[in-house]
Amino acid sequence: MSCTRCLSLHQTELDSEINLHFRGLPNLGEPGMFVFPKILVCLDCGLSEFVIEKGELAHIGEKSITRGVLGAKSIRTVKGRTLDAN
Numbered sequence: 001m002s003c004t005r006c007l008s009l010h011q012t013e014l015d016s017e018i019n020l021h022f023r024g025l026p027n028l029g030e031p032g033m034f035v036f037p038k039i040l041v042c043l044d045c046g047l048s049e050f051v052i053e054k055g056e057l058a059h060i061g062e063k064s065i066t067r068g069v070l071g072a073k074s075i076r077t078v079k080g081r082t083l084d085a086n
C-alpha cells in the first residue's frame, strides 16, 4: 500500500502510546486518555495514520458526551498553526 499523500512505498508501522486531551481552556486540568494504536508512518513525507481501537473509541465517545464536546468544530493545521475551520 502506498502513502495517500505522496504515493511513496517507504512506510513503516510503529507501536505507540498517545495521550489525547480535549481542546479548550476548561479541559486543561483534565487528565488525558491514553490510546495505544499502531501508527503507519510515511518515511518520505511524514504522513502518519492510525485507527483507535473500538474500546478506546467508546471511552472517548463517553467522555465527549460528559465533557460536552460532542460535535466540536473540526480543526485544520496550516504551517504548524492550528486554526478553527470555517
Ligand SMILES: [Zn+2]
Pocket (backbone or CB within 6 Å): 003, 004, 005, 006, 007, 008, 042, 043, 044, 045, 046, 047
Ligand atoms: Zn508520504
